[in-house]
Amino acid sequence: MRYDLHIHSNYSSDSNLTVDDILKQAVKAGLDGIAICDHNTVKGSLFAIKRAQEMNLSLLVIPGIEVSTTEGHIIVLGVRDNIKPDLTPEETIRTAKEKGGIAIAAHPFKIQSIGNVDGLDIDAVETFNSRCLFGENAQAKEMAQSIGKSEVGGSDSHLLATIGFGFTEINAEKNEAAVLQAIREGRTSSSGRVVPLYVVIIQVMRGIVRRMRR
Numbered sequence: 001m002r003y004d005l006h007i008h009s010n011y012s013s014d015s016n017l018t019v020d021d022i023l024k025q026a027v028k029a030g031l032d033g034i035a036i037c038d039h040n041t042v043k044g045s046l047f048a049i050k051r052a053q054e055m056n057l058s059l060l061v062i063p064g065i066e067v068s069t070t071e072g073h074i075i076v077l078g079v080r081d082n083i084k085p086d087l088t089p090e091e092t093i094r095t096a097k098e099k100g101g102i103a104i105a106a107h108p109f110k111i112q113s114i115g116n117v118d119g120l121d122i123d124a125v126e127t128f129n130s131r132c133l134f135g136e137n138a139q140a141k142e143m144a145q146s147i148g149k150s151e152v153g154g155s156d157s158h159l160l161a162t163i164g165f166g167f168t169e170i171n172a173e174k175n176e177a178a179v180l181q182a183i184r185e186g187r188t189s190s191s192g193r194v195v196p197l198y199v200v201i202i203q204v205m206r207g208i209v210r211r212m213r214r
Contacts, residue, residue, distance in 0.1 A: 001032040001033065001169070001170050001171075001172065001174060001179075002030070002031055002032050002033075002167050002168070002169055002170075003031060003032060003033040003034060003035070003060075003062070003167060003168045003169075003170055003179070004026065004029075004031055004033075004034045004035070004153075004154050004155050004157070004163060004164050004166060004167050004168075005034070005035040005037070005062070005064070005075070005077065005104075005126075005152050005153070005154040005167075005168050006035065006037050006066070006075060006106065006126065006129065006153075006154025006155060006156045006157075006166065007022055007026075007034055007035065007036050007037065007154070007155060007156075007157050007163060008036070008037070008038055008039070008044075008066075008156070008157065008158050009022055009036050009038055009044035009048070010044070011036075011038040011041055011043045011044030011047075012038040012039045012041075012044070012066075012158075013039065014039070014158060014203070014206075015038075015158040016206070017157075017158065017159070017160060019036070019044060019047050019048045019051050020051055020055070021160055022034070022036065022048065022160070022163065023048060023051060023052055023055060023057060023059060023061075025160045025163045025164075026059055026163055026164065027057060027058075027059055029163055029164035030164070031059065031163075031164055031167070032058075032059070032060060032174060033059060033060035033061065033062060033174070033179065034048075034059065034060075034061055034062070034163075035061070035062040035063070035064035035075075035077055035154070036048045036061070036064060037064040037065055037066040037075050037077075037106075037154075038065065038066065039066050039068065040065065040066070040067060040068055040082065040083075040085045041065060041082055042063060042064070042065045042079065042080060042081065042082055045061070045062075045063045045064050045065065046063060046080060048061045049061045049063060060174050060175070060176070060179070062077050062078065062176055062179060062180075063077065063078060063079060063080050063176075064076065064077045064078075064079075065079065065082065065083060066106060067083045067085060067087075067092050067096075068085040068086060069085070069086070069087055069088060069089045069091075069092045069114070070086060070087065070088050070089070071088070071089050071114050071115070072089070072105075072106070072108070072112060072113040072114030072115065073106040073107070073113060073114065074089060074092050074093065074096070074103050074104065074105060074106060074114065074122075075103070075104040075105075075106045075126065075154075076092075076096040076099075076101045076102070076103055076104070077101055077102050077104065077180060077183070078099075078100055078101035078102055078176065078180045079096060079099045079100065079101035080099075081099060083095050083096060083099070089114060089117075089120055090120065090121075093120060093121050093122060094121075097121070101180075102123040102124065102180055102183055102184060103121070103122050103123050103124075104122065104123060104124045104125065104126055104152055104183075105117045105120075105122050105124070105125045105126060105140075106126050106129070106156075107126055107129040107131070107132055107136060107140070107156065108125060108126070108136075108139075108140050108143065109132075109136040109139040109140055110129075110131075110132060110136055116143060117143070117147070117149070118143070118146075118147050122149060123149070123150060123183060123184055124144075124149055124150035124151065124152045124183050124184075124188070125140055125141075125143060125144035125149045125150070125151060125152070126140060126152055126153065126154060126190070127140040127141040127144050127151040127152070127153065127190045128140075128141075128151075128152075128153030128154075128166045128167075128190035128191055128192050129153070129154060129155075129156045129166055130154075130155045130156060130157070130162060130165035130166035130192050130193065130194050130195050131155075131156045131194070131195060131200050131203075132194065133194050133195075133197055133200065137194075141190075148186075149186075150183050150184070150185070150186040150188050151168075151186075151188055151189060151190045152168040152183060152188055152190055153166045153167050153168045153190030153191060153192055154166045154167070154168070155167070155192065158203045158206075159199065159202075159203060162195050162199065164192075165192050165193055165194070165195055166190070166191075166192035166193075167190070167191060167192050168183075168188050168189070168190055169188065169189045169190075169191070170182050170183070170187065170188050171187040171188070172187060
């Protein structure tokens, strides 16, 4: 099964993608499932679960959120409540697990990201992110393998065209519990292709404009 585990909808301040458009594009891209991981809110993710059912899609939507910690971003999958931002990584991971979720170090070697996670009770490392253009994915993969952590991938997409550029292949039945357990147990691999630099620049500029308007 192929999943894009890192997509942003218009519930994030830096994306204008509607949930319905994301779902349609994910199906078009041939994905088996996705996780919408908006910044510090599960609202987009929960709405996507509802809409996928209403649209009668075979796409599995895993609930998710990208939490801003004091040291960088952590993706949490499998939770249906918000996790407060600006906690330490340790506090965020502990809260995620208390809620039954799994914690993933998002793009750990991008600027202002969490960096080396050795010693943290993280479940997985995002070892492929389609917006990491300068060797950060290779660093993340080397770290994950050296400390024995599961590897996942995602597009980190803020544009429809790049959904599915990063993905996780997961050896599991097509249901939420099985997918989360497979990630915990390392039955995953990450892959994809990076987006062109100009696309990242466009995304960043659009995000700045949206934040200024808000």
